[in-house]
Each structure stands twice: as C-alpha cells, then as structure tokens.
Amino acid sequence: MEPYTGTINSGGAKPEIKIDELTSERVKFILTNTDLSMANALRRIMIAEVATIAIDMVEFELNTSVLADEFIAHRLGLIPLDSTEAEKIKYSRECSCQGACKECSVELNLHVKCTEEDTTKDVTSRDLVSNDPRVTPIQDGLKDPGILIAKLRKGQEIKVKCIAKKGVAKEHAKWSPCAAVAFEYDPFNKLRHAHYWIEDDEKKEWPASKNAEKDFPPGDDEVFDFTAKPNRFYFEVETIGSMKPEDIVMNAFKKLLEKISSVQMGLTTNDVNAINREPPREF
Amino acid sequence: MESVELMETENSEAEQEPPTPEIIIDDILDFKTDKGTIPDPRSVTFTIIGEDHTLGNALRYTIMLNPEVEYCGYSIPHPSEEKLNLRIQTTENITAIEALSKGLEDLRTMCDYIKEKFIKTNLKFDKKASQDEN
Ligand SMILES: [Zn+2]
Numbered sequence: 001m002e003p004y005t006g007t008i009n010s011g012g013a014k015p016e017i018k019i020d021e022l023t024s025e026r027v028k029f030i031l032t033n034t035d036l037s038m039a040n041a042l043r044r045i046m047i048a049e050v051a052t053i054a055i056d057m058v059e060f061e062l063n064t065s066v067l068a069d070e071f072i073a074h075r076l077g078l079i080p081l082d083s084t085e086a087e088k089i090k091y092s093r094e095c096s097c098q099g100a101c102k103e104c105s106v107e108l109n110l111h112v113k114c115t116e117e118d119t120t121k122d123v124t125s126r127d128l129v130s131n132d133p134r135v136t137p138i139q140d141g142l143k144d145p146g147i148l149i150a151k152l153r154k155g156q157e158i159k160v161k162c163i164a165k166k167g168v169a170k171e172h173a174k175w176s177p178c179a180a181v182a183f184e185y186d187p188f189n190k191l192r193h194a195h196y197w198i199e200d201d202e203k204k205e206w207p208a209s210k211n212a213e214k215d216f217p218p219g220d221d222e223v224f225d226f227t228a229k230p231n232r233f234y235f236e237v238e239t240i241g242s243m244k245p246e247d248i249v250m251n252a253f254k255k256l257l258e259k260i261s262s263v264q265m266g267l268t269t270n271d272v273n274a275i276n277r278e279p280p281r282e283f
Numbered sequence: 284m285e286s287v288e289l290m291e292t293e294n295s296e297a298e299q300e301p302p303t304p305e306i307i308i309d310d311i312l313d314f315k316t317d318k319g320t321i322p323d324p325r326s327v328t329f330t331i332i333g334e335d336h337t338l339g340n341a342l343r344y345t346i347m348l349n350p351e352v353e354y355c356g357y358s359i360p361h362p363s364e365e366k367l368n369l370r371i372q373t374t375e376n377i378t379a380i381e382a383l384s385k386g387l388e389d390l391r392t393m394c395d396y397i398k399e400k401f402i403k404t405n406l407k408f409d410k411k412a413s414q415d416e417n
Binding site: 031041 | 305306331334336337338340341342343344380383384387388390391393394395396397398400401402404405408
C-alpha cells in the first residue's frame with residue numbers, strides 16, 4: 001500500500017480559487033475541489049472571527065439629548081471604524097495595562113451642541129474625533145454625510161469619550177467585518193441537499209440562482225448519484241467598510257491557521273502526552 | 284461638570300475572557316491483556332476547549348482522509364459551552380494522538396495551499412482590473 005502523505009499531496013484535483021468580481025465593497029469568488037467543511041470553516045471565520053476595532057466603552061460627561069445614555073452607547077458601538085491596522089493593535093485582555101492604553105485601545109471624543117433656533121442638529125460619525133489616525137470612523141469621500149447617531153434641538157448637548165477596542169464578532173456582532181457572506185453550492189440541487197416545497201412545478205417555483213450560470217446543469221436523464229459530494233462553492237463577501245473585502249478573506253485564512261497552531265500547541269504541552277503512546281500489540 | 288458615568292455599549296457579561304484552546308483526554312477505551320487492563324491509545328476522545336464547528340468539522344474531514352483512521356467524529360455537547368469533543372479510533376498501525384497530529388498538519392497544508400491560491404488569484408485580478416481602466 002502506498003504511504004499516506006496528506007490531503008494535498010495524495011493526488012487528485014487540487015483546490016482552486018477563481019475571483020469573479022472585486023470592488024471596494026465586495027469580492028465574489030468560487031472555491032473548488034475542497035470539502036464542504038473547509039468552505040464552511042472559511043465562511044464561519046469571515047463572519048465571526050476576523051478581528052476588527054469597535055467602540056466598546058463610552059464615558060458620558062454630558063447628555064441632554066432626548067435619547068438615553070445606553071441607547072447612544074449602543075449606536076456608537078455599531079459604527080464601523082477603519083480596521084485595516086487591527087493586526088497591530090492588541091486585545092486588551094492580552095495587554096499588560098490596567099483597563100486601556102495606546103497599545104490596546106483608541107480614544108474617540110464626541111462633543112456636539114445645538115445652538116440654532118428652530119432646526120435640529122445631526123450628530124453623526126463625522127463628529128467623532130479619534131486620537132489615532134489609523135482608526136477613524138469610515139467615510140466614503142468628503143461628500144459622505146456620515147452615520148447619524150442622534151438629533152439635537154436648541155440647547156441640547158452630547159459630550160462623550162469613547163474607548164474602541166479590538167474584538168471578534170463571536171463576542172458581539174459589532175465586531176463583524178462582513179455585512180453579508182453569501183454561500184452556495186450545487187445550484188441545480190443535483191445532490192438533493194435541499195427539499196423544495198412546491199405547489200405544481202418545481203422549475204417554475206424555484207428558479208435557479210445566478211450561480212447556476214457558472215455551474216453544470218444536470219442532463220435530462222441523469223441518474224441521482226448518491227456518492228457525489230459538493231466540491232464547488234460560490235462565495236460573495238460584502239464588507240461593512242472597516243476592511244477591504246479581500247483582506248477579510250486573507251485574515252480568515254490567517255485566523256484558521258492560528259487556530260490550527262493553537263491546537264497543535266495544546267497537543268504538545270498538555271497532559272495529552274501522559275497517555276501511553278505505544279499501542280498494546282498483544283491481542 | 285456633571286456626573287461622569289461609565290457605560291459599556293452592551294452587557295458586561297461579554298467582557299469574560301474567551302477560553303484559550305486546551306486539549307484534555309476525555310475518554311480512552313480500556314484494553315484488557317493478560318497483564319491487566321491498560322488504556323488503549325488507539326481509541327481516544329479528545330476535548331478541545333474554545334473551539335467549535337469551524338475547526339471541528341474541517342478537522343474531522345482531514346482526520347477521516349487518513350486510511351489508518353477507522354472512525355472520527357465530533358460533537359458539541361452544549362451550545363453555551365465552548366467545548367468540542369473529538370473521537371478518534373485508529374487501526375493498530377498508529378495511535379489516536381498521531382492521527383490527530385497528522386490531521387492538524389494536513390489541514391494546515393490544505394489551508395496554506397488555498398491561501399496561496401487566493402493571493403495569486405487576487406494579484407492577477409488586480410492587474411487585469413487596472414489594465415482595463417487604463
Ligand atoms: Zn493596554
């Protein structure tokens with residue numbers, strides 16, 4: 001018997017990636033010749049485990065607006081901050097400081113007062129002043145009005161200090177770099193993984209998705225292959241603006257490699273070695 | 284200055300540290316010999332703390348590809364516990380720990396390979412797009 005050398009080295013088709021579309025907002029790509037579990041790991045990491053920066057603590061000095069402190073604090077948390085340099089910022093739990101410092105956090109200040117009669121003043125993400133030029137609220141050109149946080153009437157004022165920290169969406173969705181990750185395989189349902197609910201006609205009631213144009217339609221008299229496995233995965237990653245879409249994918253791969261490393265570390269350092277490595281040969 | 288109030292953007296429970304990955308040997312099948320009962324390292328359940336379906340399923344796949352592995356399966360006993368149970372049963376040629384190490388190494392190779400593919404495709408795509416613009 002030939003010695004087993006591993007997934008990539010053991011012959012057969014090797015994984016491929018084809019990018020179909022790449023803009024500042026989204027990347028569309030097709031991942032082929034790999035397992036569903038691998039594609040799904042990539043999808044799950046992009047949604048929940050790619051680190052970004054988001055406001056995590058808000059210190060209220062003044063709030064005479066109609067909105068409650070916690071309401072504003074929550075809205076501030078959801079504002080996308082430029083996270084392209086997130087790798088260079090530490091998690092505050094891994095930092096040696098007490099609470100927050102320059103290495104593990106970014107301070108953003110917001111101070112707006114409405115002084116005009118008979119108009120409302122918008123408080124937006126553009127009013128946030130960051131102490132770190134790398135981490136600022138995202139802005140699409142100078143014409144971008146920013147994200148609305150609150151509206152003030154004459155005499156009302158908001159003055160807050162925000163501490164932004166690094167985190168992952170597994171802890172809170174505000175840290176997710178993705179607005180959406182579309183994921184599909186087998187658009188013709190050749191594998192019968194989907195059971196369509198129909199009234200009369202399956203073809204009419206369930207039109208094929210866009211990805212069907214890039215897939216291989218079944219023949220008219222094609223028999224169901226119960227050994228077939230999905231091996232063509234259609235991704236569409238849409239960013240919220242805190243990170244470039246291709247960077248989300250890259251960081252997801254890095255994160256997966258990190259996860260593998262940490263388990264490998266655990267395997268060498270833990271009491272795993274205490275058990276007998278030699279299998280009993282006698283039966 | 285009015286009263287200063289500290290407020291987190293959401294509940295403070297989220298401040299808990301996520302557990303760092305840690306492996307525990309959860310269950311080993313006992314193997315009976317004429318010299319007494321000894322644990323059989325060929326059928327082991329590993330408990331990995333801090334991991335979930337993301338790693339569990341992909342790892343299960345690469346471990347199962349190994350022809351020396353007779354069985355590999357994983358489960359998450361409870362969704363609110365960051366805990367992953369990974370069961371491996373092997374042939375007499377290797378131990379479960381070896382199978383797990385091999386599976387991790389294979390997963391790394393595969394992940395590295397796909398990552399490099401993405402970098403290459405991305406570079407090519409950028410060039411093409413900028414050429415079209417000029
Ligand atoms: Zn610090």
